[in-house]
Amino acid sequence: MPDGPSTWQELYDGGVYIKDNLGVPLGLGLSPELDSRMATRAAIWSWGGSVQDENENVVLNSPETIEAVKFYAQLQNDAMTEEVFAWNPASNNQGLIAGELSYILNSISAFRSLQKIDPDAAADIKFVPALAGPAGAFASSHVWQIYVFPKYVEGDQLEMAKQFILDHTAIYSDAVYNSELYNFPCYPSTVPELDGWLTEDPFGSNPPNKLEVLKTVNDWSVYIGYPGTANPAVMQLFGENVVVNMVASVALGEKTAEDAVAEAHEYAESVYADWRAKGLVGGGDG
DSSP: OTTOOSBHHHHHHHHHHHHHHHOOOOBOOOSSSHHHHHHHHHHHHHHTOOSBOTTSOBOOSSHHHHHHHHHHHHHHHHHSOGGGGGOOTTHHHHHHHTTOOSOBOOOTHHHHHHHHHOHHHHHTOOOOOOOEETTEEOEEOOOOOOOOOOTTOOHHHHHHHHHHHHHHHHTTHHHHHHTTTOSOOSSGGGOTTHHHHHHSOTTOOSSTTGGGGGGGHHHHEEOTTTTSOOOHHHHHHHHTTHHHHHHHHHHTTSSOHHHHHHHHHHHHHHHHHHHHHTTOOOOTTO
């Protein structure tokens, strides 16, 4: 696969082949950390499952979710190692840099780190869009910038703080450039240079258009809560690693996919009920 995998099935086939023949495993996490949360959700979305529907009702327990969980567990068993159950957010970066992983699901930070350590090795790293499953190709946007004004900021200070955020957003090119294209803008018009930077990376990628695949990010990148909106309930489940633990328990052979998904769904219902009672989540009888 000179251009890398384009589907989850290709990832499985290629990952198993490389592990069996070269001893190099895949590197998708299954531990309570950020990258593992992203990877497991990407698979579930790509099979047509999700935590909630567009109206903020819990729909986790579905045939699509169960099939995605079975696939991901098999992927771990056949193409990865038990190390993924104890990963931290830096583990897949470190594994890629060390040449010990054939594929990771991450932001470009791992590649940027390798560029600084070994440019020749970095030139051998390639990027692909989100992997496609039976329902399409999906991946989660990775880390989100938000701005909060503490309640004690009032009067002129509050107005200056608001103006600072507006000015910062209006010239977001500085933020994108100084993040080495790690940060993308919420509003594309605020960074008119981005398309050109992705065509010719100002930070020395070899080849220069290595990051050009990110021009298609709007075709496959979604937000936590898809196909509904972000809300406190779905973010609580995200922070508590409910989906990751659900998949990990199946990969470890502790539960069947059916039981693990049913238990996670039941807990999700209780979380949604709590937030719905506070008027902060939709769905339900309303």
